[in-house]
Amino acid sequence: MGLTALVAGRGRLPVVLARRLRSMGVALAVFALEGADGELRDLSCHFREFQSLALGDLVSGLLSLGVRELYMAGLVPKSLALRGEALDEVGARILRSLDRRDDHSLLGAVVSFLSAHGIRVRSYLEHLSDMLAEPGLMAGRFPSPEEWLDVSYGRRVLKAILPLSFGQTVVVRGRSVVAVEAMEGTDETILRAGRICPGGVVVKMMRSDQDERYDVPVVGDDTLEAMARSRCRVLAVEAGRTILLDKPAFLERADRAGISVVGIRP
Template sequence: MSAPEGRIVLIAGEGALPVEIARRLHERGTPPVVVTLRGDDGALAPWSEAVVHLRFPSLGRVVREARRRGAERLIMAGHIAKRTIYLLPALFDPLTRSVLSATPRDDHALLGSIVEAFEREGIAVLPYWQILPEFLAPEGRLGSRAPTEAELQDVRYGAEVLSVTLPCSFGQAIVVADRAVVAVEAMEGTDAMIGRCGALSGRGVVVKMMRSDQDLRYDLPTVGPGTIESMRCAGLTCLAVEAGRTLVLEPERTFESADACGIAVWGIRSCPSS
């Protein structure tokens, strides 16, 4: 992919994804203007034109920074804890309050409304996966071990359950053991959901997918070394992710960690097969 033209604002949540995006943009001659709630900018600053820290979510501040710096494009990447929208709403700026008050707070509707708000202000939202195309999970075996038949049966069952939960805008990931649902991801995020499973089952598979009508410009499911470590601690043995619609961060490290732990990593379509 060639370097995007013009300045870009990067709304950077937690995790490695926004750092990798900033680094790629810097290497292509377009270091982003980073707007972030992160407590530190040590990892982002070397790759950024500027870093703007926010104490609270502020869509209006993002728009003002974009206009002040002549940026007409924006990328949203990284995890922002959803609980922040329930904290001190009186401190939010008018644009943020208007979006929150007019939109259901499920992830799909909320993120879509945020994108629409930026586009009304003349700011285009870019699909970040195009900057990291080699991070998209392919179909089939991704590590050294393929799933066992028992694990594949749980993967298939998990995908069937997700086909029901995903249109309701929750349950992007699920843990299944012996065709029983152990845990479903909600607001806490995948790794925290996995963490609950050690005490509940001590075994099982993780299946992670996205709803069919989800906008590929933002909120693509991601996994990485942290996912594998959470699975190891919980005793889970197989990670199935949706091929072509999941980013694997630090793929070499992720697959090496999975191999060392004996965890199978498998890319599936919506109807997985062995």
């Protein structure tokens, strides 16, 4: 079996995935985007740094290594992806061709481009299914009726926002939206909410047609840390479609921090 590639953004998800793939005996070529975890170097047979929208470079790199399959995991700050200097000619052409540049369309365009060169994007979910959120209470006390109202209000707001595909998280307090995520990311959204009106509930979901191969919401220690600083006591995530990194430790840490974690239905 040849090399499998991992295009790695920021955060711990690519590391967790790389470890699992390695333990299965998969030989990995890691293409690390700016800010990717340094540990990935040790987990790979081939390691290359590259720019997020240098898609021509990426494909020629993949093909020269004989790679036919890849995983994409980790956070790519969109401001980075849209930065002019991060583009190669192919990336710029693809970007120009897009009518919409929401997260969904950008990722879709990357996947199509890879497929057109015979490179298949595989789903990381099959290797991480034990880390998926379950329906119902997973950690902490049961949310209060008031908190449940806020969760369901947040869910209602997300339903309207998710199709626009610019962010997946809202923070709600007293049935009012405190903060909505866009390019700043989840942690910054939670911290902002804490500065304005501490103690809200955090709701995170994915759009119905979002691709489960490479774009599932992920929560981890950083999320808990931001919530603790903002005195947010409830985290509601989509059951079956959210990765808790690494689940047992995550839930234990949430418990200790007095944060309830609940899995909700879309």
